[in-house]
Amino acid sequence: MKWIAGVDIGNSTTEVCIGVISEKGSLQFVSSNQTTTTGTKGTQENTIGVIGALEKALHSSRKRVEDLDVILLNEAAPVIGDTAMETITETIITESTMIGHNPSTPGGIGLGTGKIIFIEDLDSVMNQDPYIIVASKMYSYEVIADKVNKARNKINITGVILQADEGVLVYNRLERKLPIIDEVGYIEKIPRGVMASVEVAPPGQSIQTLSNPYGIASLFQLTPEETQRIVPIAKSLVGNRSAVVIKTPKGEVKEKKIDAGFLYIHGPNHSVEANVDDGAEKIMVKLEEVKEIKDIEGQQGTNVGNMLNKMKETLATLTEQRVEQIYIQDLLAVDTTVPVEIQGGIAGETCMEKAVGIAAMVKTHKLPMMRVAEKLQKMTGVHTKIAGVEAVMAVLGAITTPGTKLPIAILDLGGGSTDAALLNENGMVQSIHLAGAGQLVTLLISEELGLKDLYLAEAIKKYPLAKVESLFHIRMENGEIRFYDEPLHPKYYGRVVVMAEEMIPIEGDASMEKIFQIRRESKKKVFIRNAIRALKKIAPKQEVRTIPNVVLVGGSALDFEIPEMILQELSHYKIVSGRGNIRQQEGPRNAVATGLLMHYVGG
Structure with missing residues (x-):
């Protein structure tokens, strides 16, 4: 027998799947586990989380990591994403x-x-x-x-x-x-x-x-x-x-004006420009005019130019390259409004200004996962190899969801990117990586509500809301009234709270209805737009209706409302979509790790 492990290193979570190949060549899935990704995706710090997840997954089999015959990693790079927020109206800085x-x-x-x-x-x-x-x-x-x-x-x-x-x-x-x-x-x-x-x-x-x-x-x-x-x-x-x-x-x-600026979208044969002041919708229309994006730049000395320069500097640091070698190959722009502090105020006054949230994605010239594989092999003594492209492995894992058939597409809804892949009847796979996913949603919620706590914004994204109307009852966001036998802590009284494992009170004057609307709209702006964008790019002749099945996988597929939003939108195209149930037991998790094992045995 041969013990193998598939490892999917994501932006937020590292997932593993353990399998055994019999002497006859058949694959048996043994166990799985997951942990928080250590370090930035694609860096050598990932190895700590990988080993921890492997140890947990092997514990029930009384095996050690050193007992594995091979460790299979996803080809997580060459795409790395980042997000930023900037006011897109002309900024007046003044006392x-x-x-x-x-x-x-x-x-x-x-x-x-x-x-x-x-x-x-x-x-x-x-x-x-x-x-x-x-x-x-x-x-x-x-x-x-x-x-x-x-x-x-x-x-x-x-x-x-x-x-x-x-x-x-x-x-x-x-x-x-x-x-x-x-x-x-x-x-x-x-x-x-x-x-x-x-x-x-x-x-x-x-x-x-x-x-x-x-x-x-x-x-x-x-x-x-x-x-x-x-x-x-x-x-x-x-x-x-x-x-x-x-x-x-x-x-x-003292007054200084900073223009919103222009985006310059470069293709192989021509370039187009988009006025950021026109808003996200016009930016995305211009983006679609360039079929193959080589790079995106912002006008120097403007709000958007400064924003993209900062993003490129961050991505250059992560990939250990010069800024001049960083090329943005996809971008998602989203309209929103954010509170902007008024210069010269006496108590931190703000006014609401139109803004754009941007998620950008670069393609690196190096393969950071190779360094991860080399270090992991050195630490464990187990042969470690890059076994397959993330989106392709995810679609293989998604086939194990009951009720699916070929051709089948997946939407891998992660933290930094939305990946899609289509597997047709001939075994051919078409895949795409797009900028924008859960991290951008968290950023939109945080900025629009004026929060200074990304942990709270993440909780608002993941859990429903309630209003504490007395010490013995709350009103849920869906109108349901919930009563308690013991009195709630007085600190919750009259407050809007997030119904996580424990109630989390939300500071500020925003009503439950406003927070609910911001949360829903943020998810729609990112995930619905990216779902349609991604499916168009992988569908035959860019016709979404030709895809019969879409399986949702990844961490954001666990969200309590995103899958239903996508189901409702894709129903207009007569597409069956829903959360995956990998191997009939993992839900939408573990698709890539499972696909790595299947690809290894089948390849």
């Missing part, structure tokens, strides 16, 4: 003439405009000009309320700005009610003596004046040029219940 804020607990109702005066300077004011009082957190709410009440008998106070989260506490103690803005973290950035305006809308309503560029212009007597500059401030305050806008002194405005 703005205006700074704005949106606290969650304002006090009072109304609009007040006046000169900024700090609470410690109240005694020095002798005129009746309108003033807005500013108080740092070193003053208690009782002291602030007392000083404001006394000062109103001498000067005209139109509003209050607080550093602490005490707007309601101060408001309740005022003899004459005023609009109050609190939670201004960087209160020391507010200049003395400049004009400012605070606005607090009635409950259930949003501000009207400070979210309107012309409203701000009216309050501060701005020129048309100044009005143009404060548009990002007004946009950032749309839909808010409260805001403060402060006019900074003249001379502080």
Whole structure:
């Protein structure tokens, strides 16, 4: 008997399959296992994870890794992917003439405009000009309320700005009610003596004046040029219940414009250019005009040029090549909106800007997996070889799914790329690697929700949501109500949570419905588009309807909603699709590792 192991090193997961070849040449599958990929895919650090997975898979057979006769690796390179996000509108970097804020607990109702005066300077004011009082957190709410009440008998106070989260506490103690803005973290950035305006809308309503560029212009007597500059401030305050806008002194405005830029897509005989400002849809249309992409470049000195340069530098480091040797051979662009921090803000204010998420893929001149095989053979003493192209091995493994027939296609939905392969009745295989998969979805979720935690974005991608409506019940995203016998921890109360193994609360003000929509749309933008793109490239005459079966494999095929999305989309083409069930026991996992063993025996 001959003991063999198939090893599939992916971007996120390393999967192994153990088999035994009898003296008559028949293959028997023994066991399988998987582990998190150690290091970047295609680097020698992968060997640690490979050996760990092999040891686990061999444990039940009481075999050691050294007892294997051969280890078969997938030809994982030569494609390596990366993702990035950039605003695609013209970026204006400026210490703005205006700074704005949106606290969650304002006090009072109304609009007040006046000169900024700090609470410690109240005694020095002798005129009746309108003033807005500013108080740092070193003053208690009782002291602030007392000083404001006394000062109103001498000067005209139109509003209050607080550093602490005490707007309601101060408001309740005022003899004459005023609009109050609190939670201004960087209160020391507010200049003395400049004009400012605070606005607090009635409950259930949003501000009207400070979210309107012309409203701000009216309050501060701005020129048309100044009005143009404060548009990002007004946009950032749309839909808010409260805001403060402060006019900074003249001379502080420093502006630099960075264009979105053009993409230059080079083919063997001609090149096309795509204006990034036109959005992802137009970019992808231009991409389809070049049948065989040799390289993609971004216009120098622009947002997209800077983004692609950074991606090429990252990929050059991974592949140990010079940047000049890195050629992008596929790209997926996705439209989205992201919160952009406003320069000059006093509390990290943001406004939503149109952006594009890009996944790029390069073809390397070296084969990194050869180095992995050499090191693995040296560490284990077992003959190790590169046995087959990833997508081709996956389609062989997919045949073991019950209910499939030739011709059969697979979509391998991974972390960095979407791979596809078609096996026809004559045994011929057509395969393709495309940029964009699970990592891009995570990036879209993270950026659009303004998260600083990719782990949380990954959890939002993988699990359903719920709203904790009391300490004893939650409402799931599908409307189902779930009750608990024991009270939930108070930290979950009123929060949107991810229903992972344990509840994960989501910071921020986004509703469950908004998070749900962003998650679904992100998956559609990446996986549905790439599924159709990939199938067109491998189908005879690029006609998707000629493919009867599509088996979904890979880590993202385990997702609780992506396979259903693809099934619904492919049903328009009368294609049977669904999660694979490799060897009737692995589900969509282990297709490549299984295919490596089948190819070795059959080859």
